[in-house]
Amino acid sequence: MAHLFNRNVLLGVSGGIAAYKSAELVRQLLEQGATVRVIMTRGAQEFITPLTLQALSGNPVHTELLDAEAELGMSHIELARWADLLLIAPATADLLARLAGGRADDLLTTVALATAAPLLLAPAMNQQMWRDKATAANVATLRARGCALVGPASGEQACGDIGPGRMEEPAVIAATAASLFETGLLAGKRVVITAGPTREALDPVRFISNHSSGKMGYALARAAADAGARTTLVSGPVTLPAPDHVRVLQVESASQMLEQSLQLLPECDIFIGCAAVADYRPAAVAVQKIKKGPEEISLQLVRNPDIVAAVAASENRPFTVGFAAETQDLLAHARDKMARKGLDMIVANDVSDRSIGFNSDDNAATVLWADGEQVLALAGKAALARQIIELIAGRLVTADKCN
Numbered sequence: 001m002a003h004l005f006n007r008n009v010l011l012g013v014s015g016g017i018a019a020y021k022s023a024e025l026v027r028q029l030l031e032q033g034a035t036v037r038v039i040m041t042r043g044a045q046e047f048i049t050p051l052t053l054q055a056l057s058g059n060p061v062h063t064e065l066l067d068a069e070a071e072l073g074m075s076h077i078e079l080a081r082w083a084d085l086l087l088i089a090p091a092t093a094d095l096l097a098r099l100a101g102g103r104a105d106d107l108l109t110t111v112a113l114a115t116a117a118p119l120l121l122a123p124a125m126n127q128q129m130w131r132d133k134a135t136a137a138n139v140a141t142l143r144a145r146g147c148a149l150v151g152p153a154s155g156e157q158a159c160g161d162i163g164p165g166r167m168e169e170p171a172v173i174a175a176t177a178a179s180l181f182e183t184g185l186l187a188g189k190r191v192v193i194t195a196g197p198t199r200e201a202l203d204p205v206r207f208i209s210n211h212s213s214g215k216m217g218y219a220l221a222r223a224a225a226d227a228g229a230r231t232t233l234v235s236g237p238v239t240l241p242a243p244d245h246v247r248v249l250q251v252e253s254a255s256q257m258l259e260q261s262l263q264l265l266p267e268c269d270i271f272i273g274c275a276a277v278a279d280y281r282p283a284a285v286a287v288q289k290i291k292k293g294p295e296e297i298s299l300q301l302v303r304n305p306d307i308v309a310a311v312a313a314s315e316n317r318p319f320t321v322g323f324a325a326e327t328q329d330l331l332a333h334a335r336d337k338m339a340r341k342g343l344d345m346i347v348a349n350d351v352s353d354r355s356i357g358f359n360s361d362d363n364a365a366t367v368l369w370a371d372g373e374q375v376l377a378l379a380g381k382a383a384l385a386r387q388i389i390e391l392i393a394g395r396l397v398t399a400d401k402c403n
């Protein structure tokens, strides 16, 4: 099964003898459906050439932090945002120490600090180095920060010692990487998400719409499914493939989106209104194609129903989340919108910044709820979606405790 389908895995390789196994690891990750880019430390290049990993991954290998040409291709910040997962295998004792210390003294450690993606480490070193108190303390620090570890395995080592310190087998590492995306945070919950634009017909061949790509809604659906939720997307017309394990119901107009959403309410614990719903639709849809004629014509438009507000006002309402795209006074307007629409949570986007939102692959946001807020730094939409789902799961736990 391709458990890493559509996932961007950034593989960091540091300088240990196990680096030769990274070649097989790249192959395993690709087999699971991932797109793989590789960062090598200077030490890693002593054990295996960048050319090998470039040929296997199908992408240029990144090695330098301060290289103007490399930064032109894909800068360290772009790499950090691109990653859905940063996997470091092998992770040497020195690399663990530098990560634990928060160093940014080469490309790999810098990207590790700059990414919002989860970090998975496959340590590999001599058994005595692994048992050393300094390494143990570094590992404890990294675990406490939320880093996941796979291995090390025990057995005979390249140096002849026997004990813990061998890098885990590539197949086990790839399987662990895949399992990280399945958090179980929303196990048993039913999630409905609206996504994409709506199309409001003028006549049989024309419509009013907008440029929404649906990327954020689809990323949220994927993150919800990964968190174990039974997830349904009510999607306007987009060109994205259906995420794995997500039911996609296609709609065109705001009215259809509303009808479909309300129909799903009896089987919905969490509703996320992520669609860019057209605010207005033509008052009447012409039965025949409107003919070219006078220099000017007028269209009469009427307000569309507010879907997320209707959901929030329904009986036995689900936990309801909306989005607010604003160009000024972001937080004040978002809080006002949350109150007006009766939402439990709102994700506020500053759309005056062209590098984020609508069609871009990246996004940044501030998530607001009644008595709190959390800033989510600019990241790929997959990473941001994961963080939003974590915040929703956290609010549900709090609500359950209060009831």
Ligand code: C5P
Pocket: 194, 254, 273, 274, 275, 276, 277, 278, 279, 304, 305, 306, 307, 308, 309, 321, 322, 323, 324, 325, 337
């Ligand atoms: O009012 P505004 O369009 O700024 O609100 C945005 C939020 O409301 C988003 O969550 C969007 O999906 C939702 N919305 C809706 N139905 C509408 C308009 C917006 O569900 N007709």
